[in-house]
Amino acid sequence: MKHPLESLMTAAGILLMAFLSCLLLPAPSLGLTLAQKLVETFHFMDLSQFYTVLFCAWFLALGTVEYLLMRYVWRRWFSLAD
Numbered sequence: 001m002k003h004p005l006e007s008l009m010t011a012a013g014i015l016l017m018a019f020l021s022c023l024l025l026p027a028p029s030l031g032l033t034l035a036q037k038l039v040e041t042f043h044f045m046d047l048s049q050f051y052t053v054l055f056c057a058w059f060l061a062l063g064t065v066e067y068l069l070m071r072y073v074w075r076r077w078f079s080l081a082d
Helices: 006-024 032-041 047-077
Strands: none
Touching (some): 006 047, 032 047
């Protein structure tokens, strides 16, 4: 049986975790030499373009992990099924 507030709580949990991710979790910071090497390897125009892609991938990965964690917690402790 599905909890009546599951959809609302899922959306609220995702937004809350995204907010906390942006504020609390550290973004990756590479050294200048490694970053420049990766810029040349992946043919980016400059460091800002590289870090934009890096941050997007980083927060997408964190969001995926947080979503799965929130889903596990919801289904494990707040599910109505016995």
